[in-house]
Amino acid sequence: MSRIGLIDYGMGNLHSVQRAFERLGAEIIPIQNAAAMEGCAALVLPGVGAFDPAMERLHQGQLVEAIQGSCEAGRPLLGICLGLQLLFEGSDEGQSPGLGLLAGQVKALPRVPQHPIPHMGWAPLLPGMASPLLGSDDRDAWVYFVHSYAAAPVRAESVTAWVDWAGTPVTAAIWQDNIAACQFHPEKSGPVGVAMLQRWLDWVAQR
Numbered sequence: 001m002s003r004i005g006l007i008d009y010g011m012g013n014l015h016s017v018q019r020a021f022e023r024l025g026a027e028i029i030p031i032q033n034a035a036a037m038e039g040c041a042a043l044v045l046p047g048v049g050a051f052d053p054a055m056e057r058l059h060q061g062q063l064v065e066a067i068q069g070s071c072e073a074g075r076p077l078l079g080i081c082l083g084l085q086l087l088f089e090g091s092d093e094g095q096s097p098g099l100g101l102l103a104g105q106v107k108a109l110p111r112v113p114q115h116p117i118p119h120m121g122w123a124p125l126l127p128g129m130a131s132p133l134l135g136s137d138d139r140d141a142w143v144y145f146v147h148s149y150a151a152a153p154v155r156a157e158s159v160t161a162w163v164d165w166a167g168t169p170v171t172a173a174i175w176q177d178n179i180a181a182c183q184f185h186p187e188k189s190g191p192v193g194v195a196m197l198q199r200w201l202d203w204v205a206q207r
Contacts, residue, residue, distance in 0.1 A: 002204050005031040005040035007067070007083075009057040012046035013185070017080065020187035024198055034066035042204045043070060047082025051106065051149075052094030054082055064099065071101050071179060076204050079181035081147065084174060087181055088151055101179060103154035109147070112166035118148040123163050123184075131160040131175035132203040133182075133196055143172075143182075143189040150183060 004021060008014055008030045018028050021044070029040055037043065045067065047054055058064050071077050079087050088098045091106035098106075109117055124140045145163065150170035153159060158176040162169035163183070174181040180200055186193030 002041035002201065003027045003029055003039055004201075004204075005029045005037050005043045007031045007043060007045045007063065009054070009061050009063060011049045011054050011057055011082070013048050013081070013187070014046060016185075016187045017044060017046045020194065020197055021201075024194070024201060026201055031063075032061060034062060037066060037070055037075075040075070041207075042076035042078065043067065044078045044080065045083035045086065046080045047086060048146075049082060050093055051082070051085060051091040051098070052096045054086055055094075055096040055098065058086070058099075067099060068101065074178050076178045076180070076200075076207065077101075078200055079174075079179070080187070081183065081185055084171075084181035084183050085149060085151060087174075087179065088153070091149060093149055102151075102158070102174065102176060102181075104152050106149045107152050108149055109165055109170065110168070115166045118146055119165060120146045125172055126162040126164060126169055128159040128161050128173075129157050129175065131173075131180070132199055133160055133173060133175055133180050135195060135199065141192045143184040143186065143192060145172075145184045147183055 085106045087102045092108045160175040161173035163172040
């Protein structure tokens with residue numbers, strides 16, 4: 001099984017993500033500096049919290065350039081929740097530039113009566129572009145969300161799943177080149193999320 005680097009910058013739901021991957025047999029390596037990335041077949045960027053503090057922590061750990069260089073070299077990366085948002089150029093939530101690995105901005109969910117923000121709980125996925133992340137049986141699969149913002153990628157064809165927010169589809173998952181990302185929490189989404197993580201690991205191993 002591939003060695004997977006789990007990026008630890010003090011704002012991720014590391015324990016639940018690590019346990020989910022370990023149950024699938026993956027070898028998980030905590031990543032707190034660039035040197036620790038050596039020997040990892042892929043990286044996972046989790047995240048819980050706000051955009052600007054997360055980017056500040058990544059800069060403090062000198063991880064921004066390391067993550068950018070890793071992706072530009074073709075190493076697979078999986079972003080989860082805030083980790084998806086950090087991959088973009090910026091966010092309505094703050095002022096800091098993001099990692100800029102994906103073109104586009106992160107936008108606040110529109111405020112709509114009877115739809116409290118944050119969007120929290122289970123919701124079905126709406127299929128987008130086919131990708132190794134989603135199986136044919138994942139149409140209408142229910143997964144677990146906690147978010148107040150959603151990515152608006154320049155390349156709309158990179159969206160592999162959407163979720164309905166008050167009648168408007170917003171980005172739920174991305175697949176672009178060697179980058180995969182989920183706005184929802186696959187590690188908290190039961191068998192459906194486990195199957196997604198397994199498919200990603202299988203894809204990494206095939207590379």
